[in-house]
Amino acid sequence: MSDDTQSGAYTFAYLDEQTKRMIRRAILKALAIPGYQVPFASREMPMPYGWGTGGVQVTAACLTPEDRLKVIDQGADDTTNAVSIRRFFQRTAGVATTEATMDATIIQTRHRIPETPLTEGQILVYQVPIPEPLRFLEPRETETRKMHELEEYGLMHVKLYEDIARHGQIATSYAYPVKVEGHYVMDPSPIPKFDNPKLSGNPATQLFGAGREQRIYALPPWTDVVSLDFDDHPFETSKAPHDCDLCGAKDSYLDEVITDDEGGRMFVCSDTDFCAGRRAEGHEGRLGGDQKSSKTFANSFEGIWPATAGAR
Amino acid sequence: MTIMDRIATTHEPLLRVDGLTKHYGPRIGCADVSFDLYPGEVLGIVGESGSGKSTLLSCLAGHQHTDTGRIAYDGRDVLAMSETERRRLGRTDWAYVHQNPRDGLRMGVSAGGNVGERLMAVGARHYGDIRSKAADWLGRVEIASDRIDDRPSAFSGGMQQRLQIARNLVTSPRLVFMDEPTGGLDVSVQARLLDLLRGLVRDLGLSVVIVTHDLAVVRLLAHRLMVMKAGKVVEQGLTDQVLDDPQHAYTQLLVSSILQV
Numbered sequence: 001m002s003d004d005t006q007s008g009a010y011t012f013a014y015l016d017e018q019t020k021r022m023i024r025r026a027i028l029k030a031l032a033i034p035g036y037q038v039p040f041a042s043r044e045m046p047m048p049y050g051w052g053t054g055g056v057q058v059t060a061a062c063l064t065p066e067d068r069l070k071v072i073d074q075g076a077d078d079t080t081n082a083v084s085i086r087r088f089f090q091r092t093a094g095v096a097t098t099e100a101t102m103d104a105t106i107i108q109t110r111h112r113i114p115e116t117p118l119t120e121g122q123i124l125v126y127q128v129p130i131p132e133p134l135r136f137l138e139p140r141e142t143e144t145r146k147m148h149e150l151e152e153y154g155l156m157h158v159k160l161y162e163d164i165a166r167h168g169q170i171a172t173s174y175a176y177p178v179k180v181e182g183h184y185v186m187d188p189s190p191i192p193k194f195d196n197p198k199l200s201g202n203p204a205t206q207l208f209g210a211g212r213e214q215r216i217y218a219l220p221p222w223t224d225v226v227s228l229d230f231d232d233h234p235f236e237t238s239k240a241p242h243d244c245d246l247c248g249a250k251d252s253y254l255d256e257v258i259t260d261d262e263g264g265r266m267f268v269c270s271d272t273d274f275c276a277g278r279r280a281e282g283h284e285g286r287l288g289g290d291q292k293s294s295k296t297f298a299n300s301f302e303g304i305w306p307a308t309a310g311a312r
Numbered sequence: 313m314t315i316m317d318r319i320a321t322t323h324e325p326l327l328r329v330d331g332l333t334k335h336y337g338p339r340i341g342c343a344d345v346s347f348d349l350y351p352g353e354v355l356g357i358v359g360e361s362g363s364g365k366s367t368l369l370s371c372l373a374g375h376q377h378t379d380t381g382r383i384a385y386d387g388r389d390v391l392a393m394s395e396t397e398r399r400r401l402g403r404t405d406w407a408y409v410h411q412n413p414r415d416g417l418r419m420g421v422s423a424g425g426n427v428g429e430r431l432m433a434v435g436a437r438h439y440g441d442i443r444s445k446a447a448d449w450l451g452r453v454e455i456a457s458d459r460i461d462d463r464p465s466a467f468s469g470g471m472q473q474r475l476q477i478a479r480n481l482v483t484s485p486r487l488v489f490m491d492e493p494t495g496g497l498d499v500s501v502q503a504r505l506l507d508l509l510r511g512l513v514r515d516l517g518l519s520v521v522i523v524t525h526d527l528a529v530v531r532l533l534a535h536r537l538m539v540m541k542a543g544k545v546v547e548q549g550l551t552d553q554v555l556d557d558p559q560h561a562y563t564q565l566l567v568s569s570i571l572q573v
Contacts, residue, residue, distance in 0.1 A: 150396050154433030158418070158425050161432065164439055165422055165461050230439040
């Protein structure tokens with residue numbers, strides 16, 4: 001598939017065919033061993049590390065000319081990271097893009113899983129800053145590999161123990177560690193723990209790419225994923241205790257938006273497609289009558305909020 | 313049946329070492345070391361720096377590869393075990409107390425988390441149980457219960473060493489390796505630590521291999537003594553016998569080198 005795209009300068013989806021072949025092999029291995037971090041020869045991409053170079057390479061290796069791509073950053077289709085990656089693939093692969101979760105065949109995401117349930121055949125690609133869940137507990141890579149090999153995951157619970165000892169509850173609210181199919185403990189990338197239950201038994205294929213750390217791991221469809229916890233402190237999801245101010249959704253993950261310098265604030269769905277869809281269906285939140293959409297809010301904050309894909 | 317009764321009825325050695333040899337390239341680490349360690353027994357290993365006592369200990373504990381020889385623990389061949397089994401043994405039946413508590417503790421994790429780690433490593437998943445067990449063990453090593461959420465970096469050297477001991481003993485191991493557990497502590501803290509160790513060893517019926525260059529430590533703790541020089545065992549026997557009536561020239565030198573105050 002070496003047809004030039006309309007720009008005439010790039011191979012389809014930017015990466016050369018041998019590189020895509022190498023990445024596909026890594027992806028196949030990752031799918032065969034759910035949760036296992038497969039090393040791959042990550043390439044320099046025309047964007048900085050931390051902006052989703054791993055996810056972009058995985059997406060590039062999965063794309064076909066017939067695919068419809070959706071890119072989200074913190075749930076939104078229109079933040080800097082999402083816009084630049086979408087444009088990147090429009091230019092280098094010429095594929096169709098969409099903002100509708102249901103219409104997309106490949107969704108590249110940073111920090112969220114879409115609210116709309118995914119379906120069989122869809123691929124969700126995560127951008128991962130640090131793939132090793134044990135990294136901040138055990139700095140030696142040789143040792144963490146051994147721990148994965150021998151399933152020595154007591155240390156992961158030490159982290160949760162420390163949370164409870166210090167805060168009275170498991171305070172880890174994102175990148176919450178999970179156990180995949182009873183073996184590998186996996187970092188689900190910095191998604192809020194609100195999204196953790198969606199990892200398990202998901203009909204879509206979930207691929208995780210870490211560019212700087214050169215690792216790919218995966219959850220095949222319908223994989224069993226369990227969030228780690230204690231018997232007397234079970235795993236709980238968390239979200240802001242509000243309804244969406246635009247669409248009135250009670251069960252979606254919310255962003256807090258400061259609206260003025262007098263303490264005014266509103267809570268809106270972080271998933272812009274989900275919110276817009278509900279508003280189109282006639283749902284209305286506390287400030288929903290306002291002509292503003294979450295999109296205009298997000299736009300008005302570009303340049304103020306660092307929309308990078310940095311680790312934390 | 314008390315622990316001492318149980319020990320008295322056991323006639324099989326817990327640890328049997330036969331011809332253990334370790335080379336570092338052309339140099340000898342330790343050569344042809346053999347001994348039996350019975351349940352409830354404390355074996356002291358003394359010798360000057362570079363005599364191979366730490367090499368021997370790390371070979372025994374599986375931290376280093378052993379060149380030749382046999383190690384049998386409870387009838388099982390340790391060197392033939394898979395790494396999974398050996399590491400499982402290392403966090404259940406065995407314990408290793410490092411000379412420097414910083415090597416044996418997680419300095420960024422609270423005291424309670426340090427003690428609880430071994431429990432969680434063997435599958436404890438109830439926070440309340442883990443915490444009460446940790447508090448119990450901190451009490452046993454004389455660390456105030458209100459320090460349970462402090463990090464070891466806020467502890468004194470003696471407290472860190474006691475915390476390391478608590479962390480190791482929480483899963484009730486049967487065999488403890490100690491590498492100079494009193495090194496780097498001042499004499500009064502040393503005395504209290506030795507007192508504590510002696511009590512724990514007696515109460516729990518532990519078998520201990522303790523490496524030290526401090527003859528006072530082995531005099532207090534060890535039942536039997538092994539003297540090493542240049543990687544070889546030059547003399548072994550009951551502690552009092554070896555220290556009061558040394559036969560080998562090096563042991564005589566060692567015993568006579570103690571400063572009298």
